[in-house]
Amino acid sequence: MTKQHANWSPYDNNGGTCVAIAGADYCVIAADTRMSTGYNILTRDYSKICKLADKCLMASSGFQADVRALQKQLSARHLIYQHQHNKQMSCPAMAQLLSNTLYYKRFFPYYAFNVLGGLDTEGKGCVYTYDAVGSYERVGYSAQGSGATLITPFLDNQLKSPSPLLLPAKDAVTPLTEDEAVDLVKVVFASATERDIYTVSSCVYRVL
Amino acid sequence: MSKLDFDVPAKGGFSFDLCKRNDMLMKKGVQPPSYRKTGTTIVGLIFQDGVILGADTRATEGPIVCDKNCEKIHYMAPNIYCCGAGTAADTEAVTDMVSSQLQLHRYHTGRESRVITALTLLKSHLFNYQGYVQAALVLGGVDVTGPHLHTIYPHGSTDTLPFATMGSGSLAAMAVFESKYHEGLTRDEGIKLVTEAICSGIFNDLGSGSNVDVCVITKGHKEYLRNHLLPNPRSYVSAKGFSFSKKTEVLLTKVTPLKEKVEIIQAGEAMEE
Numbered sequence: 414m415t416k417q418h419a420n421w422s423p424y425d426n427n428g429g430t431c432v433a434i435a436g437a438d439y440c441v442i443a444a445d446t447r448m449s450t451g452y453n454i455l456t457r458d459y460s461k462i463c464k465l466a467d468k469c470l471m472a473s474s475g476f477q478a479d480v481r482a483l484q485k486q487l488s489a490r491h492l493i494y495q496h497q498h499n500k501q502m503s504c505p506a507m508a509q510l511l512s513n514t515l516y517y518k519r520f521f522p523y524y525a526f527n528v529l530g531g532l533d534t535e536g537k538g539c540v541y542t543y544d545a546v547g548s549y550e551r552v553g554y555s556a557q558g559s560g561a562t563l564i565t566p567f568l569d570n571q572l573k574s575p576s577p578l579l580l581p582a583k584d585a586v587t588p589l590t591e592d593e594a595v596d597l598v599k600v601v602f603a604s605a606t607e608r609d610i611y612t613v614s615s616c617v618y619r620v621l
Numbered sequence: 622m623s624k625l626d627f628d629v630p631a632k633g634g635f636s637f638d639l640c641k642r643n644d645m646l647m648k649k650g651v652q653p654p655s656y657r658k659t660g661t662t663i664v665g666l667i668f669q670d671g672v673i674l675g676a677d678t679r680a681t682e683g684p685i686v687c688d689k690n691c692e693k694i695h696y697m698a699p700n701i702y703c704c705g706a707g708t709a710a711d712t713e714a715v716t717d718m719v720s721s722q723l724q725l726h727r728y729h730t731g732r733e734s735r736v737i738t739a740l741t742l743l744k745s746h747l748f749n750y751q752g753y754v755q756a757a758l759v760l761g762g763v764d765v766t767g768p769h770l771h772t773i774y775p776h777g778s779t780d781t782l783p784f785a786t787m788g789s790g791s792l793a794a795m796a797v798f799e800s801k802y803h804e805g806l807t808r809d810e811g812i813k814l815v816t817e818a819i820c821s822g823i824f825n826d827l828g829s830g831s832n833v834d835v836c837v838i839t840k841g842h843k844e845y846l847r848n849h850l851l852p853n854p855r856s857y858v859s860a861k862g863f864s865f866s867k868k869t870e871v872l873l874t875k876v877t878p879l880k881e882k883v884e885i886i887q888a889g890e891a892m893e894e
Contacts, residue, residue: 449827451827452660452789452826452827452828453825453826453827454825454827559684563685570865600857600858600863602857603855603857603858607686607689607855608685608686608689609684609685609686610660610681610684610685610686610827610828610830611684611827
């Protein structure tokens, strides 16, 4: 007997693209502002960036209902941390928390493709990139979402991040200045908009 | 003629021999190749002197834009144009084919082509292929009997309308038409309305985008306004440009000279009759 297929899916893809670039003492995080479903636009003015802690921002594309739930979960855990430890969570700590939260729902995942960006304990820029179930890696730059396949090769060419497996450990941050990085992000979104129907050129970016 | 020869291959049309193999491959997880569709907004309307057709210019391959400025208004006859939505290859092939047939018909009859001739040729072709040729068309033109506008669906059914829209952006465009269309539009009002409808599709439908093409057909005269409106310029151009310093490494260079060609020039030998 052939397996019955579900006539309903709990997930939907609201599209969008997120990008983050880490520098020596800054971090740029950007996400486009369109939320869509199928061929329709739900809203033109939606920010996919969330401030989780003082020095830590998260941008997520994918299914925005799951993204919202994830943001709520992380904010609540952060509040508990602040009460218990009397300080803000650092970016690497938040990165680990996000990974654990995602893996907790390994068998009914959050349909969220995240990029975490901020300043680490030494004040250097850091970017962590995730998949839907919590596998993460610290990198110098990252793109997630529908336009990621268009943006990542370009960033690879301009910024090439050294592999974290190299010894001695090379710096993951890019040598660009803050203004150059912001310029790069604007261009990257303009280009992705030309060719990806889910991405629009108006984007929100935050610099830490 | 009475005896069937089973060795004769099927004449024309589609061969469905590989369907079983494709099903088996799909079950194994192999993705079928995607084809280029024109997720589109195409419109047409009749105004006081003739017909105006409009179309966007984006062609998509799934979620990626593969052509930012393609032509969706196809030539059928000097007085007939056709907008096409659906699979790009299908719309091109079917409009080119009928355009050639119309030309031959013109030579045969010595008269200007009529819109209903094009309509009948298109609908019978599409019906023959039972909807497998995925072309949804808006056909418009002016002939001796007056201005005509028709829509043709992939399965071969047609409608005759004073204003029509097709494609993924058809709802957005039809919303504009239903609000603002009235009989007896002037040329400028008509062009403005068509542009508005296409823009509505461009901005509200993700399958449509880029620029607006307009075609105005009147008795004895036509105007093809390619890129009539460009509402989507590139949003941000970096002032300093980019340098692409990483080149592909050359590991090995090997030059193989081709055989030398030797030319023999003979002094004027006359060719034998």
